[in-house]
Amino acid sequence: MAGMKPFFLTGANAKIKVNNVTLAYCTNLSYSITVNHASPKVLGMFEPTSIEPLGYTVTGSFTVIRYIADAKDRIGGVAPHGANEAGNGIGKWGKQGLLQGLSTSEGKTYDNLNPAKMDKAIGFTIDIYQKLPGAVLQSVAKIREARITKADFNIGKGTAATQTFQFTALYVDEDSFLADFSGQGQQWT
C-alpha cells in the first residue's frame, strides 16, 4: 500500500490568515466554542428536568514569532524565507499606507489595542487552512468577528521573541457546518 501522501492536518501543513493576511510566523493557534447551559432542578427529582442552552461564546489565542519593522533593510544580508519587509507587528496585519484608510470592511486588528481608536475598531476574521498538494488551500475553520482581548509579549534568554494574542469572536464556521445568527425576527419585528 505504498503511495500515501501526508493526509492529516498538522502544524506543518497548516496556514493561518488573520484579517486576510497570512501569518507565516505563527507557531500555534487554538480556539474554543463554549455553549453555556443551565440544568433546571426541581423538588422530587434527582436528575435535571432538562439541559437548556443559554449562550454561545468563542475564545482563543495564537502566537507569533516577532521580528521588527524594516528588519530586512536594517540588518542586511539575506533575510529568512518569507519575512515581510515591514516587519510583522500587529499594525502591519492589513492594508498599509494610503490604502489603510480606504477600507471599511477590513478589520483593523491593531485598533483593538489602541485606546484612541478602540471605538472604531472593527471585528476581523481568522481563517485556518490545510495546505494540500498543488498549492491548494482547504478551509478548516473560519472564526468571524474576532477582537483582540489580550496581547502578551514574551522574550527570554535563548528564545525568540513571541507575542501571544487572545481573542474573542462571535462565530466559528467549520468545514462541516456554518454557524448562523440566532436572533432572527426578535428585534423591531
Added chain:
Amino acid sequence: MAGKTPSFITGATAKIKIGALTMAYAQDVSYNTTVTTIPIETMGRYEVVSNEPVAYFVDGTLSIIRYTKEASAMNGTAANGNSVEQMANTTGSGGVAGAGFDPARMIASETFDLEIFQKLASTGTESVGKLRDCRFTRKGGAINKRGILVEQFSFNAILMDNDSAVQVGHSGDTDLAA
C-alpha cells in the same frame, strides 16, 4: 574488462567547499537530513494509521587538520593558515564563518553553504550535495603526543540539495501576504 577508472565517491576523490572556498585539509564530513514524523494512532487498531511528516532538519559534522601560516610553504596550504577565520563567504557579502564563534561579531554573522563534490577522472567536479545556510554550532580541537591538531565542527543548516541540479525548496508562505 581492464581500463576502469575510479568511479565511486571516496574520501580520496571528495572535495569540500565552504562559502565556495576549498577545504583542502578536511578529513571527514558527515551530514544528516532528519524528517520528524508523528504517528497518528487511533483506538481499535494496533498499527499507526499514518506517519505524518511535521518537521525537517539538517545538521552535520566536519573535521579539519589545522595549520598556521607557518605551514604556508607546504603544497596546497593557504597563506594565512586554515582557521575558521579564513573561511570567508565568497558567495555572499564576504562575512567569515569565524564570526559565528565571536560574541562581539555574532550579531552580524552570516550563514554559509557547504558543498561536497566528487572529483572526476577527467578535469572538473560533480556536486554530490549542497547544505544551504549552514551555521557552526560547535568547534572543538584535540592534540596529543604523536598527533596532529584536528578541529571538529558541528553545524546545522536549513536545506540540503541532493545534488546541485535538484534544489529542494522552502515550504513556507510569505508573511503578511494577502
